[in-house]
Amino acid sequence: MVAYGTVREYRTRVVDSELDELLPSLAAISLEGPKGVGKTATATRRARTVFTLDDSAQRELLRADPQRLDRSPTPVLVDEWQREPAVWDLVRRSVDRDPAPGRFLLTGSATPTIAPTHSGAGRIVTLRMRPMSLAERGLATPAVGLSDLLTGRHPVVDGSSDLTMSDYAEEIIRSGFPGIRDLPARARRAQLDGYLTRIVERDFPEQGHMVRRPATLKAWLTAHASATSTTTSYSVILDAATAGDDDKPAKTTTIGYRDVLSQLWLLDPLSGWSPNRPTFARLGMAPKHHLADPALAARLLGADVHALLDDSVSGPAVPRHGPLLGALFESLVTLSMRVYAQAAEAVVHHVRTRNGDHEVDLIVERADHRVVAFEIKLTPAVSDRDTVHLRWLRDRLGDDLLDAAVITTGTHAYRRQDGIAVIPAAALGP
Known part of the structure; x- marks a missing residue:
């Protein structure tokens, strides 16, 4: 887990406006798209807590103590969530307990090989992020x-x-x-x-x-x-x-x-x-x-x-x-x-x-x-x-x-x- 930090030389993306409109009303949003399109940089600008799941230590931390997701300052960003697919269901259940807006951001660069048990419909809204438009x-x-x-x-x-x-x-x-x-x-x-x-x-x-x-x-x-x-x-x-x-x-x-x-x-x-x-x-x-x-x-x-x-x-x-x-x-x-x-x-x-x-x-x-x-x-x-x-x-x-x-x-x-x-x-x- 790392604290929110400033991203240098960030270029404003069209999806920024979508996030600014949706995050105050929705509990969880997932940004999906290929590696390198800027998902992490965009999401980090809005996060107070970041779990980076392409780091094995961060994955182990959440496995050992899943309730950290509930205790951490929000918005909580779970970066590369597909590396630990169980996190999707953890977020979904957390939203069921507390549907307050602006709680979670997830980013994913692939569809996980082990699918979550639930689609997240009604709890997690997915936004596609593509490479930069003209x-x-x-x-x-x-x-x-x-x-x-x-x-x-x-x-x-x-x-x-x-x-x-x-x-x-x-x-x-x-x-x-x-x-x-x-x-x-x-x-x-x-x-x-x-x-x-x-x-x-x-x-x-x-x-x-x-x-x-x-x-x-x-x-x-x-x-x-x-x-x-x-x-x-x-x-x-x-x-x-x-x-x-x-x-x-x-x-x-x-x-x-x-x-x-x-x-x-x-x-x-x-x-x-x-x-x-x-x-x-x-x-x-x-x-x-x-x-x-x-x-x-x-x-x-x-x-x-x-x-x-x-x-x-x-x-x-x-x-x-x-x-x-x-x-x-x-x-x-x-x-x-x-x-x-x-x-x-x-x-x-x-x-x-x-x-x-x-x-x-x-x-x-x-x-x-x-x-x-x-x-x-x-x-x-x-x-x-x-x-x-x-x-x-x-x-x-x-x-x-x-x-x-x-x-x-x-x-x-x-x-x-x-x-x-x-x-x-x-x-x-x-």
């Missing part, structure tokens, strides 16, 4: 808020961003991990390599899954990275990972890869939108593939800024429309949109008809099922051709389409004469 990186002051677009009032869209396509390529490479993005280039590459190596050598065994062929897992991850922002089937990803290899891993092996990577929050697929409407009877439900941070995908593929800009990246042969930079830019925007949407109590999907003749990159859906739709274009300028699918969607949704926009690498935000907004990626915020 707005959180301090690149520009967002001029357009997703929350404003979700009102359906068609707010004025104005503002600008100085970022160019080259800057977005640099942001993909730098990553949204707070402890990695500001390192010198070589150190950053080493840290990303170390992050990926740790997944194979430490995180998989800790999840109870021994990797017999690390090179096969690395190849599968690399093929998955090449499939970023596509709905490529897992069988095609496997074929791309093992091209020319007669000794392919069994399907159960690759299912195991997916399960563990999902438990570690490293896979972040974007589900297909499934509206209950007769005008959308033939939509594809396959998810779009994304890793937790597009920087991981770029690193797996050996891509630097120059290779992204001149489209000279080599990698597994996974079908993809357009250059890798376009796919990773879409992944960066998707990551950011999910952060903003969570703050607005909305969810993000994509739309694709089964025959592929219509596709909308992002659908942000409110609780009442009304939506804002986004196309993502790796271009600074927008033409009528770039808004075809948004107009198709508007024709079918009518007033249930609250707003529509094209996210670009351009410099100015504005509304077109057809009412569709054009927004530079860095100019959009929560």
Whole structure:
């Protein structure tokens, strides 16, 4: 147990506002997400007591005296709770005894291999934390808020961003991990390599899954990275990972890869939108593939800024429309949109008809099922051709389409004469 201390050079996160709103009303909140996204730093700023459970001595302390959770000054942070899954039930029972708000914060970087006996429903509220969005990186002051677009009032869209396509390529490479993005280039590459190596050598065994062929897992991850922002089937990803290899891993092996990577929050697929409407009877439900941070995908593929800009990246042969930079830019925007949407109590999907003749990159859906739709274009300028699918969607949704926009690498935000907004990626915020 350690006392609360000041975290240096902390960058405010969107989830900070969510915590500030929820913690005064809820007894326990769990921040979940991959290692390195900043969960501990964010939670520690609100804690008076911290139990760090990746420390064996701290785990033993709680095993020997579980009532310490009740006696300690609140809020109590239990960091990396999945290392001692019984703590979840201890917190749940403590909340049953005393449901006063602001008592517990938990952080977790994996789904525990031994599940708690109770889900925590009604006692512990879970918030997802992802790598830093574009707005959180301090690149520009967002001029357009997703929350404003979700009102359906068609707010004025104005503002600008100085970022160019080259800057977005640099942001993909730098990553949204707070402890990695500001390192010198070589150190950053080493840290990303170390992050990926740790997944194979430490995180998989800790999840109870021994990797017999690390090179096969690395190849599968690399093929998955090449499939970023596509709905490529897992069988095609496997074929791309093992091209020319007669000794392919069994399907159960690759299912195991997916399960563990999902438990570690490293896979972040974007589900297909499934509206209950007769005008959308033939939509594809396959998810779009994304890793937790597009920087991981770029690193797996050996891509630097120059290779992204001149489209000279080599990698597994996974079908993809357009250059890798376009796919990773879409992944960066998707990551950011999910952060903003969570703050607005909305969810993000994509739309694709089964025959592929219509596709909308992002659908942000409110609780009442009304939506804002986004196309993502790796271009600074927008033409009528770039808004075809948004107009198709508007024709079918009518007033249930609250707003529509094209996210670009351009410099100015504005509304077109057809009412569709054009927004530079860095100019959009929560």
